[in-house]
Amino acid sequence: MRLRMTTAGESHGPGLSCIVEGLPAGLLLDREALDEDMARRQLGHGRGGRMRIERDRVEVTAGVRHGRTLGSPVALQVANRDHGNWAERMSPWPVDAEIPEVHLPRPGHADLAGLLKYGHRDVRDVLERASARETAARVAGGAVAKALLRALDVEVRSHVTRIGDVATDVRPRELAAFAAVDESPVRCLDPEAAAAMVDHITRQRKANESIGGVWEVVVLGLPVGLGSHVSWEERLDGRLAAAVCSIQACKGVEFGDGFALAARPGSAAHDEIFPGLVRHTNHAGGLEGGMTTGEPLVIRGAMKPIPTLTRPLRSVDLGTGEAAAALRERTDSCVVPAAAVVGEAMIALVLADAVLRKFGGDHLDDVRAALAAYRERCAALVPVAAA
């Protein structure tokens, strides 16, 4: 990988870290744009009490000077304000106090498999890292990747298409249409569907349920030919799918018309090519042969309902082996709008990596020049037919 992103941090530990390695020098970072993404990830109807405690902000501790990248690894820190309430329970060093252990694994969370695999006795030793609090660090890293893409006129946006059984066909496709998405409490462009989604979340939450849904990311301005058909590891669809499904609670990924393509005949499934290399449809969602086509990239992620339920599911007490109710603690009830922002971050990181693999240089100007030369070469390759 040309661009590497890694995170560290536990949900109630002192804070989260993200390191982004492989960026060119000379990339201008906008502090406000970074913090705006952090705030967007905290929003959405259905989030729990923790979001009233946290005020996520990015501290840059390496790799940037006077707002520009140096070409060295960029280190980003996000504090956990809630750590103040957990200082003893999450102390890196032994404490005198008796710390109660958690022995009630939640079905659907990492609790049981993580405990057995790592040989822990306390479920907290698993859940702290499994928690999607970690996505705050991903969004910080993703904001840096987005800055690189934006410098190349590529924009990454998202919106929500489904919450539980409430869905919409309204799809923003132009940059301007996405402005309204951030104003919606569920990040949905369709006001009628958004109201029904809010109502659905409220009613399900009152019934002690959690709720899943579907988000969609649209990327505009990509050049043709990121990724490659020549080997499975180079296929961009594979890399994007892995990044999307690495998001906690994301259980499905679709490109373009996705699963619906399986039911169609070929003549209604593919995007015909017209003189000038123009397409009138985008069933493929901007990917053919593991490469970008130059059309908008359209990717959806399906979120399962959150595993922690306020009326807990059946589980087993790991101290006694007896049947018991799963751990019940403060929880989100619906995180689809937040996961959409995490989706943007993960997709931006994969795309920034793909851009740097193809056009990589030590300075942003080298990347820009390589991209411009490539666009010119592509434009010269096929004659434009006389009208």
Ligand SMILES: Cc1cc2nc3c(=O)[nH]c(=O)nc-3n(C[C@H](O)[C@H](O)[C@H](O)COP(=O)(O)O)c2cc1C
């Ligand atoms: C932004 C976000 C917030 C989440 N909040 C919660 C939560 O409050 N409670 C919970 O049980 N799961 C929450 N999850 C989901 C769990 O982290 C996830 O289900 C768990 O790590 C197990 O991974 P898996 O669902 O991919 O198998 C959240 C996920 C995301 C993306």
Ligand SMILES: C=C(O[C@@H]1CC(C(=O)O)=C[C@@H](OP(=O)(O)O)[C@H]1O)C(=O)O
């Ligand atoms: C902290 C975040 O999400 C957390 C993800 C999460 C989980 O189990 O994944 C459980 C909850 O943590 P807590 O028990 O502290 O309320 C969420 O709030 C966040 O998104 O910043």
